[in-house]
Amino acid sequence: MEKSLNIDDDLKLIIVEKEKHSDIIYDKFMETFLKNEPIAVSINSKMEDLKxxxxxxxxxxxxxxxxxxxxxxxxxxxxxxxxxVTDIPNSTENPNLSFKNDFTHEIASFKMINLEARPIIVVTREIERNYGFFIPNCKKLLKLEALFVESNFSGKGIGTKIVKMVIEIAKKENCDYVMTVASAGGSGQIFKKLGFKCVREISVSSFLSNGKRMLKDFHDGNQTIKLMFYKINN
Incomplete structure (x- = not known):
């Protein structure tokens, strides 16, 4: 990286083009998430586990x-x-009232998925379960599946700039909400600062399989996983 480059002046945020950016997106996403994403780090995952x-x-x-x-x-x-997403699940059941912390059956049921990677699927499915309950009038949402910034550039406001652009994209797409799951403390703070509301929060230690914790304590000190929504006011 050239020393003369300045984030305020030289940072460019671009809407991804499949043919142009697919390889670099995959490589950078894999590299960054394996090092920094709390759930991936917690289960000591390797690239082949999550590929x-x-x-x-x-x-x-x-x-x-x-x-x-x-x-x-x-x-x-x-x-x-x-x-x-336009097929929003129609649910009248508040998932916060029906949480069960033993996921032994769920871990065993994903036979087509690498055993080491199954906790990611189980945790994500649970935190997002019946999410339509929280947004009953939503017709379309933008799912922010993953936010990633190279560790050398963390804490410099880049994640905030990216999320602001995501919100603008959601507006242009006529979405009612932006939805995301925050497992990292840093991203959770970004979402909160920009107006996302946490509707569901589960402790990392609550997820069990065969009586044992599925996830170790997160390396960034964050202790919960959050389901968050940003309401678009067009």
Whole structure:
């Protein structure tokens, strides 16, 4: 990275083009998430453990032009993987009232997924379970599936700039909400600062399988996983 480059002046946020950015998005996403994403770090995952999951996430996000990539000079330093959802689950059951902390059956049931990667699927499905309960009038939302910034550039406001652009994309797509799951303390603070509301929060220590914790304490000190929504006011 050239020393003369300045984040305020030289940071470029670009809407992802599948043909142009797919390889760099996948490589940077894998590299950054394996090092920094709290759940991935907690389960000591390796690239081969998560490859299929992350290929699916990247592939889904590249199907429409709503994801963001951040460049400083010629270097990709972060981004956000997003996609729109219109089949919002219609639910009258508050998932906060029906949480069970033993996921032994769920871990065993995902036979097509690498055993080491299953906790990510189980935790994500539970925190998002019946999410339609919280947004009963939503017709369309933008799912912010992953926010990532290279660790050398963390704490410099880049994540905030990316999320602001995601909100603008959601407005242009006529979405009613932006939805995300925050497992990292830093991203949770960004979302809160920008007006996201936490509707569901589960302690990391609450997820059990065969009586043992599925997740170790998160390396960033964060102790909970949050489901958050930003309401679009067009």
């Amino acid at each position: 299929d999951i992350y290929l699916y996430v990247v592939g889904k996000a590249l199907k429409e032009p709503v994801s963001v990539v951040a460049y400083l000079g010629n270097e990709c330093i972060g981004g956000a993987l997003n996609y729109t």
